[in-house]
Amino acid sequence: MKKILIRNATVSDIGHIMDIEHESFCESVHEDIAVFRDRITTFPDGFLVLEVEGHVCGYISSEIWNYSQNIREDMFYLDHSINKVHDVTGSELYISSIGILKSYRGKGYGKLLFSELSRKITEKYTISSMILIVSAQWIAAKRIYENDGFREIKRIHGFFDDVTHSDAIVMRKYTLDNKTEFSDMSFRR
Numbered sequence: 481m482k483k484i485l486i487r488n489a490t491v492s493d494i495g496h497i498m499d500i501e502h503e504s505f506c507e508s509v510h511e512d513i514a515v516f517r518d519r520i521t522t523f524p525d526g527f528l529v530l531e532v533e534g535h536v537c538g539y540i541s542s543e544i545w546n547y548s549q550n551i552r553e554d555m556f557y558l559d560h561s562i563n564k565v566h567d568v569t570g571s572e573l574y575i576s577s578i579g580i581l582k583s584y585r586g587k588g589y590g591k592l593l594f595s596e597l598s599r600k601i602t603e604k605y606t607i608s609s610m611i612l613i614v615s616a617q618w619i620a621a622k623r624i625y626e627n628d629g630f631r632e633i634k635r636i637h638g639f640f641d642d643v644t645h646s647d648a649i650v651m652r653k654y655t656l657d658n659k660t661e662f663s664d665m666s667f668r669r
């Protein structure tokens with residue numbers, strides 16, 4: 481059996497994280513090294529790496545936002561600064577990115593990393609909902625989110641600067657274990 485470890489990322493992981501980023505997204509969708517560095521230093525609990533046999537082969541990053549029913553495109557801009565939006569007293573976890581090295585895909589590691597982040601964050605922070613964006617073409621990612629209870633709440637047309645200018649599908653999940661009441665329950669899917 482392979483030795484698997486999921487741990488908080490440190491700045492010294494940045495080289496591996498950028499390798500994963502470059503394998504996972506086309507050039508126009510890559511995020512900058514400075515963005516990743518900021519994410520690790522601003523919210524280390526929200527940035528995990530996956531090691532298989534001591535080799536860093538996956539990452540997941542997140543930030544905590546103040547919940548808003550008004551979903552704006554600019555909230556999801558790639559390269560936005562975590563410092564401007566992250567608030568540990570907020571109630572919504574934004575999962576900003578996930579990637580696994582190609583040769584490690586399709587073995588359940590993406591699902592594992594995603595569920596581990598979810599578990600760790602909800603244990604420590606008062607999170608009532610989670611939000612993310614995905615392209616319809618990122619089939620494995622979309623499957624992880626749907627299986628976990630995320631539902632589409634909005635589409636942002638032509639959001640991604642990829643070849644087909646694919647739409648961003650905004651997905652949200654309410655964590656029903658929490659006691660927080662929402663004023664607009666119709667938003668719950």
Ligand SMILES: CC(C)(COP(=O)(O)OP(=O)(O)OC[C@H]1O[C@@H](n2cnc3c(N)ncnc32)[C@H](O)[C@@H]1OP(=O)(O)O)[C@@H](O)C(=O)NCCC(=O)NCCS
Pocket residue numbers: 504505577578579580581584585586587588589590591592613614615618619620621623624627
């Ligand atoms: C998305 C990603 C992290 C998933 O990691 P992974 O380790 O390959 O995924 P898993 O093996 O855990 O599989 C997750 C689910 O997707 C399915 N899946 C995996 N690869 C698939 C493929 N090529 N086509 C269709 N479904 C696939 C699995 O069957 C599983 O679904 P199930 O639980 O219903 O059986 C990885 O594919 C990746 O890095 N992709 C490029 C970057 C990306 O798209 N990131 C998402 C940003 S929103």
